[in-house]
Amino acid sequence: MLGLLGTLDLANRSLQTSRQGTEVAGHNLANVNNPAYARQRLNVQTSLALPSSLGAVGTGVDAASITQLRDSILDRQVQTETSVRSSLEAQQSALQYAEAALGQQIDRQAAGPDGTTSANGIGSQPGLAENLSDLFNSFQGLSSNPTSLAERQNVLSAAQQTATQFNQVSQRLSTLHSSLDDSLQDSVKSFNDGLRDVADLNQRIISAELGARGTANDLRDLRQQKIENLSKLAKVDTATASDGSISVSLGGVALVNGAQLTESIETYDAGGGQLLVRAQTSGSPLTLTGGSMEGTIQARDGALTNLRTQLDALASSLVTNVNAIHKTGFGLNNSTGEDFFSGTNAATIRVNQKLIDNPALLQASGASGAPGDNQTILAMAQLGQQRQPALRDQTFQESYATSVTALGQSLASVNTQLNSQQIVDNMLQRQRDAVSGVSLDEEMTDLMKYQKAFEASAKLVVTIDEMLDTVLNLKR
Amino acid sequence: MRVTSNTFPSSLLNQLTTLTARQSQLQTQAATGQTIQSPEDDPTAMRRVLDLQAENNSVAQYQRNISRHQELASVTFDSVKALKKISDRASEIVISADGLKSKQELTVYATEVSELIKQAVQIANTKNRGDFIFGGTQTDKSPFTAALDSSGQVTKVDYQGNTTVPETEIAEGVTVSAQVPGANTSGSGTTGLITDSRTGADLFNHLISLQQHLAAGDSKTIAETDRAQLGKDEENLLFHLSSNGAIQARLEASSAKLSQRSLALNGLVSKEADADLAQTIVKLQQTQTAYQAALQSGSMLLNRSLLDYLR
Numbered sequence: 001m002l003g004l005l006g007t008l009d010l011a012n013r014s015l016q017t018s019r020q021g022t023e024v025a026g027h028n029l030a031n032v033n034n035p036a037y038a039r040q041r042l043n044v045q046t047s048l049a050l051p052s053s054l055g056a057v058g059t060g061v062d063a064a065s066i067t068q069l070r071d072s073i074l075d076r077q078v079q080t081e082t083s084v085r086s087s088l089e090a091q092q093s094a095l096q097y098a099e100a101a102l103g104q105q106i107d108r109q110a111a112g113p114d115g116t117t118s119a120n121g122i123g124s125q126p127g128l129a130e131n132l133s134d135l136f137n138s139f140q141g142l143s144s145n146p147t148s149l150a151e152r153q154n155v156l157s158a159a160q161q162t163a164t165q166f167n168q169v170s171q172r173l174s175t176l177h178s179s180l181d182d183s184l185q186d187s188v189k190s191f192n193d194g195l196r197d198v199a200d201l202n203q204r205i206i207s208a209e210l211g212a213r214g215t216a217n218d219l220r221d222l223r224q225q226k227i228e229n230l231s232k233l234a235k236v237d238t239a240t241a242s243d244g245s246i247s248v249s250l251g252g253v254a255l256v257n258g259a260q261l262t263e264s265i266e267t268y269d270a271g272g273g274q275l276l277v278r279a280q281t282s283g284s285p286l287t288l289t290g291g292s293m294e295g296t297i298q299a300r301d302g303a304l305t306n307l308r309t310q311l312d313a314l315a316s317s318l319v320t321n322v323n324a325i326h327k328t329g330f331g332l333n334n335s336t337g338e339d340f341f342s343g344t345n346a347a348t349i350r351v352n353q354k355l356i357d358n359p360a361l362l363q364a365s366g367a368s369g370a371p372g373d374n375q376t377i378l379a380m381a382q383l384g385q386q387r388q389p390a391l392r393d394q395t396f397q398e399s400y401a402t403s404v405t406a407l408g409q410s411l412a413s414v415n416t417q418l419n420s421q422q423i424v425d426n427m428l429q430r431q432r433d434a435v436s437g438v439s440l441d442e443e444m445t446d447l448m449k450y451q452k453a454f455e456a457s458a459k460l461v462v463t464i465d466e467m468l469d470t471v472l473n474l475k476r
Numbered sequence: 477m478r479v480t481s482n483t484f485p486s487s488l489l490n491q492l493t494t495l496t497a498r499q500s501q502l503q504t505q506a507a508t509g510q511t512i513q514s515p516e517d518d519p520t521a522m523r524r525v526l527d528l529q530a531e532n533n534s535v536a537q538y539q540r541n542i543s544r545h546q547e548l549a550s551v552t553f554d555s556v557k558a559l560k561k562i563s564d565r566a567s568e569i570v571i572s573a574d575g576l577k578s579k580q581e582l583t584v585y586a587t588e589v590s591e592l593i594k595q596a597v598q599i600a601n602t603k604n605r606g607d608f609i610f611g612g613t614q615t616d617k618s619p620f621t622a623a624l625d626s627s628g629q630v631t632k633v634d635y636q637g638n639t640t641v642p643e644t645e646i647a648e649g650v651t652v653s654a655q656v657p658g659a660n661t662s663g664s665g666t667t668g669l670i671t672d673s674r675t676g677a678d679l680f681n682h683l684i685s686l687q688q689h690l691a692a693g694d695s696k697t698i699a700e701t702d703r704a705q706l707g708k709d710e711e712n713l714l715f716h717l718s719s720n721g722a723i724q725a726r727l728e729a730s731s732a733k734l735s736q737r738s739l740a741l742n743g744l745v746s747k748e749a750d751a752d753l754a755q756t757i758v759k760l761q762q763t764q765t766a767y768q769a770a771l772q773s774g775s776m777l778l779n780r781s782l783l784d785y786l787r
Contacts, residue, residue, distance in 0.1 A: 137533055367638075372613040382649075408518075430487065
């Protein structure tokens, strides 16, 4: 038997439980738009029953704990997929910059430099493809009229445009390379900050949960968000310990162990300006398998480096081959032995300034004293159709088109992967939302439930009060 | 599946983003008329278009080369025709200068031949765009110079050019030249216009000897030697007229072929890169409808919650 006072106690516990219920619902409502938040539930249980001759007598309700609804498998998957997605996004943005730097597009409505190409409807191809095409066509044009100064000017302006375009593309790509390195260093810094935060949160969670009922829900939410931010930068492996802490490792190297920050990461030059990531204390190189840092490194050392190497090879081959022929020719005033281009790669290729100053020095003729001869310039024009062993047996134009296609293919494949990754991400997000997301409707009904229960418990207090009055009034 | 407060907005946002991206893509296609623009759109098609456009650019250049050659060929033709007239007149004089003519008459003929020689030298020194066209590749010096004696008669005509002619491409690997050298005594290469060792043509020297024989009144040598020699010159000029015609016909045919090639290339590029406008616009319309439907249904759902019914 509880007795009247015991029942009053029961009503009091019941009031408290209902109040806690509304508190939890209010907390959920407040965090409805917090992406890191997992909804919380008040777990209630019947309080200890008292044995009596009638059997066990219930003593009402007790708030047992507040738990958060989180699916650790989903959390782990979200971490993994975040890494995959960030890697793809980093690659996509790097490759898009590279594509823009190359500036190669198809424009069917644009007029060609001579105004004829638009009329025949094929359109032009702004970029190096057009420049190379113009260069060899201007050689052809001069070969059909070798003494014409106008044609010579035309050749030199086409050559200058080609050289300038090579220089610009090379410049843009090298800027892109260094800005990718910069972003890598920024990422390393925020990764280390993130590690410190996780270690710190581990410390706070351990002390908060030590000896307390339930878990440190809100700290755990924050830690999960920090870990997901780490996953964006690099694919980290996590393991939960019995004290509630989560240890973090990257590529087999332990970084956070319990509340201890055991290791940080840093960038280092792996040789030839290639910036990679390693552990700071042990100095062992880290193999990244996901995350934006891995994506950045992959795009930089893959498609971007290939593109730069190919452009340099193209420019160098152009310089060597054109010069080799041009050197043997004769200018209008029998000058000979001049180079046509100077420089050795895409960044340094220039047209010989002497020729620009005096187009008559352009060595088009194949014989001394024969200005009407065109053998040298014809050989230069025919160079455009020849397959170059240095360019894997392709012509200059084919080699350039191959580079463009290779870049386009890398980007197209990243785009496709990212599209399907988006679907996976959306699905996971929806699943996690289904488990952990706050529903306003649910919380509103919970509020109503607890409110009614609170009202009912208050009624119980009033009833017991009246009964106590009755008992006290028995004797007057 | 449990649907929470943020499920709707986030999935609506995803759908709207997808639809907007698709609309933008279709709109770009409709506006430019192209399905591919950047390498990422379709790398292999991009590659084919780049190759086709490069080919088309060189086709256009070959056509410009051909029209340059046609110009040269027609200038050459006019000169050869004029030389042929001179050679015809010389042949007439040879026939007229028989034994019945008086010495005085022959002297008058000699003066006429002398003028013919000067005229022929002038024609053989024809320029086109500032270049002497009959000097082989030595285009900066007049190929023929005549030496005159005190009485104004031509005693000698020297050739200062060379025997090579510049050849240019009119198609990949196909070279042609519309020029001929003024003289070719090397026994190989392009036949000389005035002098050629293989055909025995030597117009200037033959005219000079005719002039000298006329001045000397030697009608016998004129009939025996000069007539035959001038015949060789006439044949040589006829050969050049017909070969010039052949080159012009060849240039014409090549030009027509290149025009066809250009048209075909245009078709091929169009197949790779052009958007089907009707299809694109229908798709764009569909996407727009979907976008509007998503916006409307979204705004209806997002506005409603249990709160609307609690008071």
